[in-house]
Amino acid sequence: MSRRHRIAVIEGDGIGREVIPAARTVLDRAASACGFTLDWRDFDWSCETWKATGRMMPEDGIARLADHDAIFLGAVGYPGVPDHISLWGLLIPIRREFDQYVNLRPVRLLPGVPCPLANKKPGDIDFWVVRENVEGEYSQIGGRMFAGTEREFVEQTAIFTRAGTDRILRYAFDLARRLGRPHVTSATKSNGIFHSMPFWDERFAAIGAEYPEIRADQYHIDILAARFVMSPERFDVVVGSNLFGDILSDLGPGVTGTIAVAPSANLNPEKKFPSMFEPVHGSAPDIFGQRIANPVGAIWAGAMMLDHLGEAEAAALVLRAIETALGDPASPRTPDLGGTAKMDDLAAAITAAV
Amino acid sequence: MSRRHRIAVIEGDGIGREVIPAARTVLDRAASACGFTLDWRDFDWSCETWKATGRMMPEDGIARLADHDAIFLGAVGYPGVPDHISLWGLLIPIRREFDQYVNLRPVRLLPGVPCPLANKKPGDIDFWVVRENVEGEYSQIGGRMFAGTEREFVEQTAIFTRAGTDRILRYAFDLARRLGRPHVTSATKSNGIFHSMPFWDERFAAIGAEYPEIRADQYHIDILAARFVMSPERFDVVVGSNLFGDILSDLGPGVTGTIAVAPSANLNPEKKFPSMFEPVHGSAPDIFGQRIANPVGAIWAGAMMLDHLGEAEAAALVLRAIETALGDPASPRTPDLGGTAKMDDLAAAITAAV
Numbered sequence: 001m002s003r004r005h006r007i008a009v010i011e012g013d014g015i016g017r018e019v020i021p022a023a024r025t026v027l028d029r030a031a032s033a034c035g036f037t038l039d040w041r042d043f044d045w046s047c048e049t050w051k052a053t054g055r056m057m058p059e060d061g062i063a064r065l066a067d068h069d070a071i072f073l074g075a076v077g078y079p080g081v082p083d084h085i086s087l088w089g090l091l092i093p094i095r096r097e098f099d100q101y102v103n104l105r106p107v108r109l110l111p112g113v114p115c116p117l118a119n120k121k122p123g124d125i126d127f128w129v130v131r132e133n134v135e136g137e138y139s140q141i142g143g144r145m146f147a148g149t150e151r152e153f154v155e156q157t158a159i160f161t162r163a164g165t166d167r168i169l170r171y172a173f174d175l176a177r178r179l180g181r182p183h184v185t186s187a188t189k190s191n192g193i194f195h196s197m198p199f200w201d202e203r204f205a206a207i208g209a210e211y212p213e214i215r216a217d218q219y220h221i222d223i224l225a226a227r228f229v230m231s232p233e234r235f236d237v238v239v240g241s242n243l244f245g246d247i248l249s250d251l252g253p254g255v256t257g258t259i260a261v262a263p264s265a266n267l268n269p270e271k272k273f274p275s276m277f278e279p280v281h282g283s284a285p286d287i288f289g290q291r292i293a294n295p296v297g298a299i300w301a302g303a304m305m306l307d308h309l310g311e312a313e314a315a316a317l318v319l320r321a322i323e324t325a326l327g328d329p330a331s332p333r334t335p336d337l338g339g340t341a342k343m344d345d346l347a348a349a350i351t352a353a354v
Numbered sequence: 355m356s357r358r359h360r361i362a363v364i365e366g367d368g369i370g371r372e373v374i375p376a377a378r379t380v381l382d383r384a385a386s387a388c389g390f391t392l393d394w395r396d397f398d399w400s401c402e403t404w405k406a407t408g409r410m411m412p413e414d415g416i417a418r419l420a421d422h423d424a425i426f427l428g429a430v431g432y433p434g435v436p437d438h439i440s441l442w443g444l445l446i447p448i449r450r451e452f453d454q455y456v457n458l459r460p461v462r463l464l465p466g467v468p469c470p471l472a473n474k475k476p477g478d479i480d481f482w483v484v485r486e487n488v489e490g491e492y493s494q495i496g497g498r499m500f501a502g503t504e505r506e507f508v509e510q511t512a513i514f515t516r517a518g519t520d521r522i523l524r525y526a527f528d529l530a531r532r533l534g535r536p537h538v539t540s541a542t543k544s545n546g547i548f549h550s551m552p553f554w555d556e557r558f559a560a561i562g563a564e565y566p567e568i569r570a571d572q573y574h575i576d577i578l579a580a581r582f583v584m585s586p587e588r589f590d591v592v593v594g595s596n597l598f599g600d601i602l603s604d605l606g607p608g609v610t611g612t613i614a615v616a617p618s619a620n621l622n623p624e625k626k627f628p629s630m631f632e633p634v635h636g637s638a639p640d641i642f643g644q645r646i647a648n649p650v651g652a653i654w655a656g657a658m659m660l661d662h663l664g665e666a667e668a669a670a671l672v673l674r675a676i677e678t679a680l681g682d683p684a685s686p687r688t689p690d691l692g693g694t695a696k697m698d699d700l701a702a703a704i705t706a707a708v
């Protein structure tokens with residue numbers, strides 16, 4: 001009997017509804033080429049759901065997703081629905097309940113993608129950002145006092161546990177070892193953030209000591225952000241807290257011109273729970289309906305999903321197809337890449353290249 | 355009797371000891387050209403002081419600085435002295451005790467400074483970052499529990515007050531009005547940071563409503579960082595919290611290639627207390643002693659100081675001299691600008707241009 005992977009699909013809002021179906025076609029092609037089946041199950045949860053029911057997903061949403069091998073997410077967010085509602089009602093609980101404590105994103109200069117930096121060519125920039133994905137600065141601890149008065153203030157508390165910090169740092173060092181690129185850079189701010197960041201540095205030193213063959217260095221987040229622009233060639237694996245990782249894993253794709261094409265994997269590395277794969281871009285309501293969104297972010301996220309499911313060959317096939325299509329000057333190009341093609345034409349070119 | 359401004363000088367550590375004297379020469383020249391006197395008073399506080407006495411500055415340090423019109427700081431930080439000690443022992447208390455609640459930094463593409471972005475020329479990028487400088491994420495509230503055990507965790511609490519938030523936002527809108535550039539961009543992260551950032555957005559909307567002629571927009575910090583690279587031409591005044599402002603005001607100079615030449619003003623706009631002016635760069639112990647540091651950051655910080663002291667003419671003179679020297683291909687260039695000149699040669703060229 002052939003291998004079968006059960007995938008929960010949440011297209012979500014806006015262009016999520018366009019790019020996910022496009023990506024499914026590409027992934028199905030790779031699956032049939034490699035002799036396995038992707039068993040897609042749709043979950044129609046979005047800001048529409050919230051408007052209709054007051055919830056982003058049903059009360060037993062997490063339980064319904066649990067029985068899958070992976071989750072494939074488009075994007076959530078819609079005008080009129082406050083961001084912190086749409087996200088704390090769906091994306092963030094999924095990351096937490098399924099203990100997807102690693103957010104992994106490639107930063108890679110691709111052929112055919114215009115790069116905002118001077119004098120860079122494909123291959124020059126190629127590293128990974130490893131972000132802590134379930135604790136740290138993303139916390140509901142805190143609150144507001146004296147609301148509506150001149151004395152009003154809010155408190156916002158970040159929590160860094162030793163267990164949570166150590167496991168993300170170990171993931172980063174293990175990744176560097178696995179990639180054969182023995183160099184891990186930590187994002188810190190221990191000169192300004194008084195309690196959490198000196199602790200982060202301590203744990204980075206302690207875990208780093210378990211990997212003596214790996215070079216470990218650290219920069220404060222302010223100068224690190226500047227270095228992403230000034231010398232992005234220098235990095236191999238960069239590890240940061242939930243907030244710092246969030247910033248760096250958008251800045252990296254910004255530097256390589258790939259915001260629209262970058263993928264994001266939310267991993268539970270132990271595979272105790274399903275992991276989730278999504279493009280970095282948002283729901284982009286301004287272009288929704290025109291079918292001009294770039295499908296590469298979703299397709300590449302799909303490739304990372306195949307890899308996580310143990311289908312390394314299919315994953316590599318999809319990644320090569322992306323590079324072939326983008327690298328071919330005759331391929332259709334969506335507006336973000338300077339062309340006038342529709343999403344469907346670019347997706348078809350990638351499918352053909354698989 | 356001629357005007358006289360009393361300046362407290364803290365050279366600090368490393369290249370702070372080189373660039374501050376160089377900058378003083380330039381500023382003295384501008385002062386005598388414009389008919390006023392800078393009365394410099396040295397405070398020899400640094401990490402050396404900490405090693406000798408266990409304090410970065412004497413117990414009555416703040417009181418000793420109080421009786422000045424401004425503070426001119428080089429840089430603090432030295433190998434072997436943990437950053438959070440050197441900074442929470444000097445820089446951060448000065449900012450707080452003197453209620454220097456605005457940190458103001460220009461992001462400007464200068465002639466003669468190599469820019470990492472493709473296809474940009476001087477004038478293309480020119481905006482200001484306004485950073486909240488005394489509250490927010492830089493807080494000593496929090497602590498550690500179960501230290502040294504597997505259950506260890508730290509709590510780090512940020513505090514955003516309405517008074518503190520409103521005054522920095524007002525400063526940003528007033529600055530946009532004063533500059534005749536009616537556009538303010540807010541850095542937020544209300545989709546991920548649950549309490550503080552939705553509050554920040556509320557106050558941004560409320561204060562923005564007081565300035566109906568000024569266009570107000572906002573981006574989450576992750577995408578905003580990417581936009582600094584992808585479309586830096588779009589900004590006029592960018593306002594952020596203590597942490598977000600810190601990141602953006604290093605990233606901006608990174609994007610324009612000017613980390614070594616950017617200045618930073620810590621302002622008490624009401625002039626109830628002295629304001630402090632410093633270059634953005636740190637103490638750079640690796641190049642200290644070679645006299646190859648770029649003095650422009652300190653000199654430009656000095657120009658901002660003159661402006662704050664009401665000496666707008668002298669400030670403009672110094673700024674023009676910087677641009678003249680950097681823009682002249684025959685001028686001496688320090689190694690960070692691709693040349694082989696010493697700091698003193700570049701400083702002399704600027705002095706001559708005043």
Ligand SMILES: CC(C)[C@H](C(=O)O)[C@@H](O)C(=O)O
Nearest residue numbers: 191192222441445600618634
């Ligand atoms: C040295 C450090 C504490 C400081 C800060 O983060 O405020 C610096 O980065 C700055 O921007 O002035």
Ligand SMILES: CC(C)[C@H](C(=O)O)[C@@H](O)C(=O)O
Nearest residue numbers: 087091246264280545546576
């Ligand atoms: C949408 C938002 C809550 C999310 C985050 O900050 O985690 C996004 O920026 C991401 O990086 O996946």
